[in-house]
Amino acid sequence: MPPRTPLDADAVLAATEDILRRHGPDKATVVDVARALGVSHAAVYKHFASKQALREAVTRRWLDRNRDTLAGIAADRAVPPAQRLRSWLHAVLTVKQAKIREDPELFAAYGILAAAHSSVATGHVADLLGQLTAIIADGAADGTFRTDDAAATARVVFTATARFHHVAHAAEWQNPGIEDELDEVCSLLLEGLQNN
């Protein structure tokens, strides 16, 4: 049991992530988290009002760990918008493949939140859509893409690539050839988006 030090929210989140990883989302409890920290479960509840709030905070933190990587690709104006769109969609798939492979239990926790339309899932999707909108807006500005509503076009592209990022398709992400499939969908979408 670790020594008792003033408990902060970060320590609770780190311990919860570890417990989720070891026990899975169905079995992990706040009591397990408190025990790992050497505190009462009341001490945990002081930081997070409910098991649900704690689970959401942990999953959000876990998802956000790759946010800067993806945001960086989306914002890299050294890469032409068409190529950037393709790279970003591949990077989203790569990040999600790694998450499910390396952290199946935390991915399962995310899946439960997504199915319940938790703000963690809607926030994650809004994040990704914002990045995609920025790429498409850059392409509209430099004349690559034909659109007068980058956000609407981003939603269409996001819908048409659901197989490669929507949690309902997670079982398909390890299929051999999934990257080639994404590449073919990208090519068709880019044909449709680009000015001729």
Next chain:
Amino acid sequence: MPPRTPLDADAVLAATEDILRRHGPDKATVVDVARALGVSHAAVYKHFASKQALREAVTRRWLDRNRDTLAGIAADRAVPPAQRLRSWLHAVLTVKQAKIREDPELFAAYGILAAAHSSVATGHVADLLGQLTAIIADGAADGTFRTDDAAATARVVFTATARFHHVAHAAEWQNPGIEDELDEVCSLLLEGLQNN
């Protein structure tokens, strides 16, 4: 209990469909089917080697009930290929919306088979892909679409419209505006497919 008459496979399928509808896929048993028919469960097994085989045959029959409607739309050369592609994709969504709304228990039985990669699901997808390939081949032949491999292009279009036909998205098919979303995806895909 109905009178005993020589039992044929069709009668077994009809009774099983009815039992599935009343009890749901988790609770329906071969004994229920036999009781409804007034026969022994051995008599049912004479037609279908296992509960799984029976469930697959019932679900295939239930899915195939709309096959001709969709095949008819795909094959209707009076409608130009671009418009036909859009109409067909909308018709697939409409058929699936109706199936889940009118027959949630049979839809659930299909979902179980799809998750297990049953031949019922792969056969259904192959059917739809064949219809889509025919539309795209017609478009390639008359110069509407730019492709030298209609089957490959059909797979790309099918993947890009997964949200509107893949069983993993069934919960989203009753969303208001889902038809408009499909229409927007169709428009972008058609922009990409069509010769300018």
